[in-house]
Amino acid sequence: MAFTLSIxxxxxxxxxxxxxxxxxxxxxxxxPEEEAALSEADRNALHERRNSFPQLxxxxxxxxxxxxxxxGVKAFPQKDGSLKVFRPEENxxxxxxxxxxxxxxxxxxxxxxxxILGTAGRNAELGFTVKYNPQWEKDSFQSAGSIYIRPFSWSxxxxxxxxxxxxxxxxxxxxxxxxxxxxxxxxxxxxxxxSNHKGTGWIKCDANYVISCLAKxxxxxxxxxxxxxxxxxxxxxxxxxxxCNFFCLKKDGTxxxxxxxxxxxxxxTRKSLIELASDxxxxxxxxxxxxxxxxxxxxxCFVTGTAAGLTPITSLTHKGxxxxxxxxxxxxxxxxLLNELKGIQYGVLEDRFGWMVPVIS
Ligand SMILES: *Cc1c(COP(=O)(O)O)cnc(C)c1O
Numbered sequence: 541m542a543f544t545l546s547i548x549x550x551x552x553x554x555x556x557x558x559x560x561x562x563x564x565x566x567x568x569x570x571x572p573e574e575e576a577a578l579s580e581a582d583r584n585a586l587h588e589r590r591n592s593f594p595q596l597x598x599x600x601x602x603x604x605x606x607x608x609x610x611x612g613v614k615a616f617p618q619k620d621g622s623l624k625v626f627r628p629e630e631n632x633x634x635x636x637x638x639x640x641x642x643x644x645x646x647x648x649x650x651x652x653x654x655x656i657l658g659t660a661g662r663n664a665e666l667g668f669t670v671k672y673n674p675q676w677e678k679d680s681f682q683s684a685g686s687i688y689i690r691p692f693s694w695s696x697x698x699x700x701x702x703x704x705x706x707x708x709x710x711x712x713x714x715x716x717x718x719x720x721x722x723x724x725x726x727x728x729x730x731x732x733x734x735s736n737h738k739g740t741g742w743i744k745c746d747a748n749y750v751i752s753c754l755a756k757x758x759x760x761x762x763x764x765x766x767x768x769x770x771x772x773x774x775x776x777x778x779x780x781x782x783x784c785n786f787f788c789l790k791k792d793g794t795x796x797x798x799x800x801x802x803x804x805x806x807x808x809t810r811k812s813l814i815e816l817a818s819d820x821x822x823x824x825x826x827x828x829x830x831x832x833x834x835x836x837x838x839x840x841c842f843v844t845g846t847a848a849g850l851t852p853i854t855s856l857t858h859k860g861x862x863x864x865x866x867x868x869x870x871x872x873x874x875x876x877l878l879n880e881l882k883g884i885q886y887g888v889l890e891d892r893f894g895w896m897v898p899v900i901s
Pocket of ligand 1: 780781782783784785805808844845847
């Protein structure tokens, strides 16, 4: 649905051997128009060949034991026709921390940022990009497209229980549309445990996504948009969504988001939203947020992430009981923060925090 896996031709493959180095690689391709004109079978075969990296070993610590981590970054087509990436240095810094957290050498942040900006720039030059569409302004960019950039680590060959000492960094691009397709904005709590203290909850790692995928699938099968995780110890405090951070505007006008610790992923969109809301004069608190407080006293809720952007949550169901927030439609603050975030990302509002970085070729 939202993710179409047609990897764009330019990829980046780097590796750690005493130090980090790597190259941009142009995978097999035709022009975007020629590829569109192919039969579906031929196009799929071409895309499968593009998703093939013969230099990467199949059996290794990532494929066998989940010792891998990744990032999600977006390049946004700008109103002025250029292409810019949202806070790529933040993603490179987190990628490096995640790798170190998994016991492997952290990626060279400058190299990672160059790979992020350089793959998007090179692909755009070949025409593999998304063009700005003024129609997007009509729904606050909820239906807008962008380029999804996925850096990830991949370990050297191995099968014994061990850490990766000489990982690869791979960066691929693909096209995305809205992540939450907007059928509904209803969320449901899950009693599955995504992360616990002394674990890997703070790391953007492959292994954490096992539970996220299962819980999200359960939520969707139940007719909900998203699953909300509670803390592992008491099942009392809200932690986050399956791949996004959680915010609740209290009826007294305070915006609360669960404080970071070792069980919550430090989202870059979360951090940006805290800055945007504070800048609008909203009082923002990072602290423990109980489920009870949200159900009793929540006026608006939303989740944030690179894929989710800012997505309103209009109701939360816990143990079969549904509570709607406000009028059961996206609230005023959610809407105004969404307009601001997307406005900055798509270049219709001034980039007053210096978040947007042009792609390079
Ligand atoms: C990636 C991710 C987020 C969102 O982080 P962003 O930097 O805003 O994209 C939130 N929670 C989890 C578990 C994640 O993996």
